[in-house]
Amino acid sequence: MTFSARQTKFRCMRLYHPSAFDFTTTVPSYWEASAQPLGRTTRSLEGSQSADVAVIGGGYAGLHAALQLTKAHGLKVCVLEAGDIGWGASGRNGGFCCPGSTKLSYRQLISRFGLEETRRFHTAQREAVNFVGDFLHSNNIDADRSGEGELQLAHRPSRVEELKVEQQFTRETFGVDSTFYTREELAERGNDCAVFYGALQSDVTFGLHPLKYVRGLARTAIDCGVMVFPNSEVTGWNSEAGHHTLKTGKGQITAKTVLVATNGYTDETLPAAVGGRLLPMLTRIIVTRPISDNELKAQGWLRADPSYDTRNLLHYFRLLPGNRFMFGGRGGTDASPEGMKRIVKTLRVDFEDTFPRLSHVETEYSWGGLVCMTSSRTPFAGPIDGMDNVWGAFGWHGNGVAMASYAANRLADVIAGSKQHNDALPAVLRTLPGRFVLPFLRVQYLRAAYVGYGAADKWR
Numbered sequence: 001m002t003f004s005a006r007q008t009k010f011r012c013m014r015l016y017h018p019s020a021f022d023f024t025t026t027v028p029s030y031w032e033a034s035a036q037p038l039g040r041t042t043r044s045l046e047g048s049q050s051a052d053v054a055v056i057g058g059g060y061a062g063l064h065a066a067l068q069l070t071k072a073h074g075l076k077v078c079v080l081e082a083g084d085i086g087w088g089a090s091g092r093n094g095g096f097c098c099p100g101s102t103k104l105s106y107r108q109l110i111s112r113f114g115l116e117e118t119r120r121f122h123t124a125q126r127e128a129v130n131f132v133g134d135f136l137h138s139n140n141i142d143a144d145r146s147g148e149g150e151l152q153l154a155h156r157p158s159r160v161e162e163l164k165v166e167q168q169f170t171r172e173t174f175g176v177d178s179t180f181y182t183r184e185e186l187a188e189r190g191n192d193c194a195v196f197y198g199a200l201q202s203d204v205t206f207g208l209h210p211l212k213y214v215r216g217l218a219r220t221a222i223d224c225g226v227m228v229f230p231n232s233e234v235t236g237w238n239s240e241a242g243h244h245t246l247k248t249g250k251g252q253i254t255a256k257t258v259l260v261a262t263n264g265y266t267d268e269t270l271p272a273a274v275g276g277r278l279l280p281m282l283t284r285i286i287v288t289r290p291i292s293d294n295e296l297k298a299q300g301w302l303r304a305d306p307s308y309d310t311r312n313l314l315h316y317f318r319l320l321p322g323n324r325f326m327f328g329g330r331g332g333t334d335a336s337p338e339g340m341k342r343i344v345k346t347l348r349v350d351f352e353d354t355f356p357r358l359s360h361v362e363t364e365y366s367w368g369g370l371v372c373m374t375s376s377r378t379p380f381a382g383p384i385d386g387m388d389n390v391w392g393a394f395g396w397h398g399n400g401v402a403m404a405s406y407a408a409n410r411l412a413d414v415i416a417g418s419k420q421h422n423d424a425l426p427a428v429l430r431t432l433p434g435r436f437v438l439p440f441l442r443v444q445y446l447r448a449a450y451v452g453y454g455a456a457d458k459w460r
């Protein structure tokens, strides 16, 4: 099916309450309260303009692709962002710069893509983390890097054995080692927490300030010549005679090539060829007031390593520079302000259950946002079938700080024609996810999964 010369009229369609897509609001996050402004003059798109490549979405994926297309390939590139730069997940995430981006286990990946392609993907995940670290360093972006290596904490005794099996599997299959700590060893190293039974520590992850990162990235892109237009939601798309025209409230841009980098905030009709393939999911974060050294000592949690537990509906948390505690978890399916309040209460209860000796420490910030799953449970960076010169980069499964950055940078070389798709990216990232069966039931599927996973987490 070809999608040319169509879609001039839009019927904006997203899966959750409209307040999750109010691009005019400022996210009330700790990151917003603690990041410097962008520091460059930008304005929304006005009038008619042209570019070689138009990128929709001003997060890590869109900006990294745009930067590489401009800097390495000399193309004229514009980024259209519906809100402020980094308004989506890139400006509000938990700041774990870590491997990830799929919901399939390595064993499942091997059975679907084969051992060699899974090894390539494993390597890409680690390269992605180093790519971000190097990018921050070489562009003098101070994004409050903290913590070294991530802790996966067993929330049930049965999970301890599973972590050990995983450790051995990773060592034998990928030649990468990790360290196992018993509960007592965790307490000794400054991760004292009675609800966990042991943990596996891997070496590559670090924590960062996500908004400082995305703003630093945007500054670098603008200084390099990328045209960045915030507050420019694409609301119309016309494809004709080998060119795409994207319409916004006050302007339009014509380009030969378009990259869709809207991830969890994707409009189901923009473009229709992407619709039904993605499953945005809510996740929420709370951040406490700064905690004194004595209060931390009383809890016994003294380290900044990014940490998460072995639940299906996992909690992720880390001590931030300045000793605020950040605690995140699943966000339910109600994105309305009332739904948000309910989930924040639940998250607070979970925080207090996990760290009882910090239960008097008040929450100062809470917010939520959308991550993006796909029907195949794998991420994607490649051409959109059936559309001429339209590419997509999305589906990071809640782990896009590293992978969205890296995959988009690599995809830019493919878009520019300097690399073959299969040389630039492993097969895991090259396969366009299919459509969900009965896609209008996606939120219901999710509700059912939450019930099942929640029950499973209680018993094993």
Ligand SMILES: Cc1cc2nc3c(=O)[nH]c(=O)nc-3n(C[C@H](O)[C@H](O)[C@H](O)COP(=O)(O)OP(=O)(O)OC[C@H]3O[C@@H](n4cnc5c(N)ncnc54)[C@H](O)[C@@H]3O)c2cc1C
Pocket (backbone or CB within 6 Å): 023, 056, 057, 058, 059, 060, 061, 062, 080, 081, 082, 083, 086, 087, 088, 089, 090, 091, 092, 093, 094, 095, 096, 097, 098, 232, 233, 234, 235, 261, 262, 263, 264, 265, 266, 267, 270, 283, 284, 285, 328, 367, 368, 369, 370, 371, 372, 393, 394, 396, 397, 398, 399, 400, 401, 402, 404
């Ligand atoms: C609360 C939270 C915690 C998270 N924690 C972590 C973590 O600790 N580690 C990790 O690796 N990942 C984490 N993630 C996921 C990570 O933030 C994302 O995978 C990553 O930011 C995706 O980047 P992106 O550029 O693909 O998408 P986004 O940053 O979401 O950018 C997409 C952009 O597209 C824009 N857009 C949508 N429609 C249009 C349109 N029609 N016109 C113009 N623009 C449009 C949106 O405004 C948005 O800014 C978290 C996400 C959330 C929400």
